[in-house]
Amino acid sequence: MTYDDARAALAAWKADFPSDPYQNDVQLRSILERSLEGDRLVELDSRASIFARALVAIIAPAAQRYEQRLHLPELNRYDELGNRTETVSFDPAYHQAGEAVWSSGVVALSAQPGRAYEQATLLYLLSLEGEAGHACPATCTIGLARALRRRASPEVRDRFLPALVDPQYASAQRGAQFLTEVQGGSDVGANECLAVANEDGETYRITGEKWFCSVANADQFFITARVPGGPEGTRGLGSFVAPRMIDGRPNGFTLRRLKDKLGTRGLASGEIDFDGALAWPIGPIEHGFRTAVSVVLNTSRWMTALGSAGIMRRAVLEARSFARFREAFGVPVEQFPSMRRILADMTATSVGALHLVFALTGLEDRIDEGTASETDVLYHRFLVNAAKYLISRQATSVVRSGIEVLGGNGTIEDFSVLPRLYRDAIVYESWEGTHNVLAAQVLNDLRRLPILDAVEENLMSGLDRADQDEASQALRERLVRALGDARRCGEDDGFASWHFRSVLDELGVLAEAVYLWAAGEVGEATHLLAICPAPGAVVEPESVLAQRINALLDAH
Ligand SMILES: Cc1cc2nc3c(=O)[nH]c(=O)nc-3n(C[C@H](O)[C@H](O)[C@H](O)COP(=O)(O)OP(=O)(O)OC[C@H]3O[C@@H](n4cnc5c(N)ncnc54)[C@H](O)[C@@H]3O)c2cc1C
Structure with missing residues (x-):
């Protein structure tokens, strides 16, 4: 292969990126088709397609510029006359992207209760570009708008809410x-x-x-x-x-x-x-x-899980396509079995996260609309923490695999979006609750509330909808075991203190597998379960584990 051939292959890879990454996302569209109907689905389909095109044409090149160190936001504490202003100035490209984000309606939809599918779809699409400077402002604005709509007195709500849900970027307040x-x-x-x-x-x-x-x-x-x-x-x-x-x-x-x-x-x-x-x-x-956690933080946790799922989807798009166009030893690198394994792992993890976060979105929709059952509310309490906990870590790992697929080029900032996504994914892991803190929250909840009953009811009924064969029976048995371990954590502090994170990892992955299975994506579910084997730590007595951990930390 000549220099020119190699560069032409890379250019072909770049050109392969879909002009409408919403239409191209078969999994997302089928989830929406199963969840919504009639005018609502038609309207969302069109809104998402318009936004996806704006993402590629406007937001992507803008973010590529303003995320560079030279063009980052700057603090301007005073104006030219020495008046204190406490403002932040941005590169003009930042505002071009903001116009496109706000005009999608992702924030303005907060004016009406029960628009979670629409907001989730738009935020997930935006996250194909990572945080892109606007996912967090949109999320924070949505959380505040929800708090005002649901919890504030009419006077306070009317004073502050309208400006937050204004669809015009120039006049809207953040x-x-x-x-x-x-x-x-x-x-x-x-x-x-x-x-x-x-x-x-x-x-x-x-x-x-x-x-x-x-x-x-x-x-x-x-x-x-x-x-x-x-x-x-x-x-x-x-x-x-x-x-x-x-x-x-x-x-x-x-x-x-x-x-x-x-x-x-x-x-x-x-x-x-x-x-x-x-x-x-x-x-x-x-x-x-209660308002801070159940409305504001939970909205952010849901949206961070969505953002992490979007980041993963982008890493999969970049890597799958690159592996088709890039050749080594005379063949496209996607033909090597070890590469196929990485690509399959990334793909199964990404679609599992998508299905899980949209199950959470269904609960968000019903809660915001006021139609959620008591079980929905309990299950949401589990899922919002579990999803943010699991998916934000999966995102970092999937983007890292994407960087590996691109080889040395994967580490270069202007070669692809992946280095930026990697940095954003790591931040997503800690904000809105670190992993230990989210796990502790779930543990605390399951000690006080019948949350595991709600988890069992939802996941088992998901499995009931799937084909009843040997493989789904194995998944059912694994789920029964994980729920048993989780119940034991609720009753046995010693066991919980060393094992609960492994149990939560397992429950989260099983939930992803159940939703995939129920949607007929059996290959993806089976692969996800195969690459996330049930945690061995749970069979080890906690006293043995605790002794080893303490000795290890004391020794070094
Ligand atoms: C880029 C960025 C932007 C942010 N923006 C905002 C914002 O706008 N508003 C806002 O309010 N916050 C914001 N945060 C803060 C973020 O929410 C906190 O960083 C996060 O909640 C963790 O708090 P901390 O950093 O103080 O960590 P610490 O609380 O100091 O925790 C340190 C470590 O101890 C662990 N730990 C703590 N408690 C326990 C426990 N009980 N059991 C086991 N381990 C435990 C944690 O998991 C963590 O690993 C932002 C953070 C970042 C990185």
Whole structure:
């Protein structure tokens, strides 16, 4: 092969990328066809196709530019006359992409309850470009809009919600969500930020610092803060909304600096000091933490799982196509069995994640619409944490495999999108709840609530819909074993402390396999189960495991 031939093959690979990655996504479309019908499906089909084309034509080249170090967001604390402004400026390409994202309706759809399938489809498609500077702003805005719609008093809702759901990028306001403080993100109950009530009986003044503030350019901030004299820990936290500007000036805050991040770099994340920012409570103070977790954080966890699934899909698209066009030793590299194995692993993992996250989306849709059953609500409580926990890790691993498929070229920033996706995927793993914290949340829930009954009911009924053969019987038995291990974790702290993550890994993968199986994707389900063997750790007594872990950590 000549130099020219090699370059022509690479150009052919680039040209192979679909102009409409929605129409090209057979799995996604069949999930939507099974879940929706009539005008709603037709409308979503058209909306998704228009957005997918804009993704390729507008967002992809824009993100390629503004995610480069030279064009990242900049902090402008003062204007040219020395007035304090606390603004963030972006490369013009950032706003071109923002126009395309906002005009898709992904955020504006939050005005109506029960539009989760539409929002999920658009966010998943956007994530083919990784975070792209706008997935987090869209997610934070959707979470804040939902909190206002579902939990705020009519006065507070009407004051803040309309500007968030404005479909025009230029006039719409963006939301942010600030929980994390320097003393700990996982331990939100350690929040020190204070909210002191004003005499008007309606508003509060927020003082304190927030350590991780994404969408630092947002127009409305969702803030957790404690009211003096209230209970300690999370029970004392209220949820508030504060506008960025009051009477044309920054509302009692200073932006200390923007963070220099591994990934999600097009998005501005800063550290903020609040000093008397005027804020309105979202619902009663004593329900503040519940609003923060069950509406705001859970929305973000769902969307981070979606984003991770989108990132995986992109890695699969890049790698499968590259392996067809790239030759080594005289043949396309996809012909090597060891390469076929990697590609199959990536594909099965990616479609498993897609099916799982859209099962979660169905629950989101019903909960937001107000039609969810009690079992739905319990199952959602499990699935939202389990899906974010599992899929965000699968994404990092699938993108890394994609980089391996592209060889040395896979590590080059301007050769493909994969290095950027890899950096974003790692950030997705930690924000909105680290793995240990999400696992601890699931464990805590299953100790207190009949969550495993809801998991069993949903997954077994999924299997009931599948063909009853020997292989589905094996899956059923594996599921029964995993549910038994999970129940034991709920009753036996020692066992849970060392084994629960393995049990949750297994339950998550089994859930992916069940949804694939129920959809008739038996090959994918079987492959996923084969590459994720049931965890051996569970058969080892925890005392033996604990002894070995302690000795190992002491020795080094
Ligand atoms: C780019 C980026 C943007 C972000 N943007 C925002 C934002 O806009 N708003 C916001 O509020 N936050 C934001 N965050 C913060 C993010 O939510 C936190 O990083 C995350 O919640 C973890 O908190 P932490 O970093 O303080 O980790 P820590 O709480 O210090 O945890 C450190 C380690 O300890 C583990 N750990 C903690 N508790 C336990 C436990 N009980 N059992 C076992 N292990 C445990 C964790 O899993 C983790 O591995 C952002 C983070 C990043 C990276």
